[in-house]
Amino acid sequence: MRLKVYLAGPEVFLPDARAQQDRKIALTRAAGLVPLAPGDLAIPPQPSKRALGHAISAIDEKLMDEADAIIANLTPYHGVSADTGTCFELGYMCARGKLVYGYTNVAADMRSRSVAHYGGDVHVDTAGRLRGADGLMIEDVDMADNLMMQGGIERRGGKLVVHQAAPDALYTDTTAFEICLALLAERAGLRPRSLAAG
Amino acid sequence: MRLKVYLAGPEVFLPDARAQQDRKIALTRAAGLVPLAPGDLAIPPQPSKRALGHAISAIDEKLMDEADAIIANLTPYHGVSADTGTCFELGYMCARGKLVYGYTNVAADMRSRSVAHYGGDVHVDTAGRLRGADGLMIEDVDMADNLMMQGGIERRGGKLVVHQAAPDALYTDTTAFEICLALLAERAGLRPRSLAAG
Structure with missing residues (x-):
């Protein structure tokens, strides 16, 4: 059974969110893993903004419950630290005993x-x-960020990959994300597709 | 058996962290609840900064595992959103099925x-x-913050209490924290001490 990976990060806020998430989804599949990403499931109309928020929260938690692992994009967002929704999700997956990986596209600690x-x-x-x-x-x-995050990842045998992206590619550079995919695939006993196909 | 409450928040970073945490601990006890707070347990010397981070992460997770509930201080910290460690902890407690409450001392959403x-x-x-x-x-x-937080709290029957503190009391005003304590005590079937003692 192939490993399901929840793709957490602030990509959902990008102007081309769908395209960026589709890129990560394709990379995940290429690594032999099954991607689960926020935005994958349609959300029915809701009676209020707050109810919409609840519906998205419920769907994202459901996806996490189905996943075997998380790769959290912890690149700083609107401040010193990572996107808070992503941090919540990383904590959630640590508590559920899933495989936990993360990365940041800012090298400064x-x-x-x-x-x-x-x-x-x-x-x-x-x-x-x-x-x-x-x-x-x-x-x-x-x-790289608050110790609960990196501690939670490393104490569970995961890795927080640190990479410096170009300033205009902070939220779109997938170098570190791809390293996480390779580490997860290795842990799942998968060979990279390039080798498997040989 | 009395409800154990994990007190999450950026108080650990304050110049008078111990005093502020002791205030929250005393308020928790006065509400008939058992406080568990980061900093309660001594941390043995560690060989490196990173190892110290891991040790604190391990102890805080252990305290959360022992707790029945969390009250997360989600007041914005060093940016638009809450302290990322606190967000991680809120996600962790949601995933563990604990009672989840939160508050912010900034009214702007x-x-x-x-x-x-x-x-x-x-x-x-x-x-x-x-x-x-x-x-x-x-x-x-x-x-009040990313929807994973408030959604996670409200979908589980908890509450995120919003209060506007004075600018110089953003991290020390306990008005909203005390409302969370009262809500938790009510949920646990406890009467406020002032009534119980009557």
Whole structure:
């Protein structure tokens, strides 16, 4: 039985969301895996905006429940950190005991991005903790985002792949995503199609 | 058996993190509930920053596994949306079938905050979707943050309490947190201590 992979990330917000998700879906199939992505299922009309939100939430959770694995696009979104919906989904899949992988298209780590957020106006407190100008502690544990994410992935044998995409390809560069696919396929005991076809 | 509640939120980053968490712990006990909070357990020395991150991740997941419920502080943090670690934890608890509650100390909803992020430079596309100047879609489903969070909470019978705190009390105002405690206590069949003691 082929591994089903939930494709989590902020691609759903892109102007060409369908095309970008279709690219990831095709890459997933090429890796010998079965893609499950938000937007795959049609959503019937709803009586209110809030009800629409609930319907999408229900469908995405259903897809995750069906999946064996997740690849979470943790590229920073509208701030220092990743898209919050994707983070929710990564936590959800960790709790369900699924295979968990992630990637980011920004190489600067959580510490570097946080320091940049403060324009460099940071200091080390008396306890040795790095803090921003407003006193908020900056996580400094050699990770790409909040430690719950990278910790949750790595402690389960997964990997968070870090790659620096070009500025205009932050949400469309699939280099790191393809590395995750290869790692998942390897874990599932699949040979890459290029070899399998030989 | 008394309900155990995991207290998730960015309080761990505050200059007076211990004091603020102790306040929330005391309020939780006063509501007749058992608080479990990040930072409650000591972490042994680790060989590297990354290993320290893993150790904290493991302890926080262990606390969540022991808890019956979560109250997630979803107040925006370093950007448009909530602290990503808290979002991960909310997803984790939804997947484990626990009781899920959340709150935010910023009344402006996801749409309003996103529009503000773009300085008002937004437009509606031909499909009727609200988008920022960079083309990224703005979620407009009458929710406080990404729909996975509020959808996950409300679809499970929980509540996301919205409150506007004073600017200097964004991460310390406990009004909305206390409403969550009361809702959880009511759901657990507990009477508020003020009544129980009468």
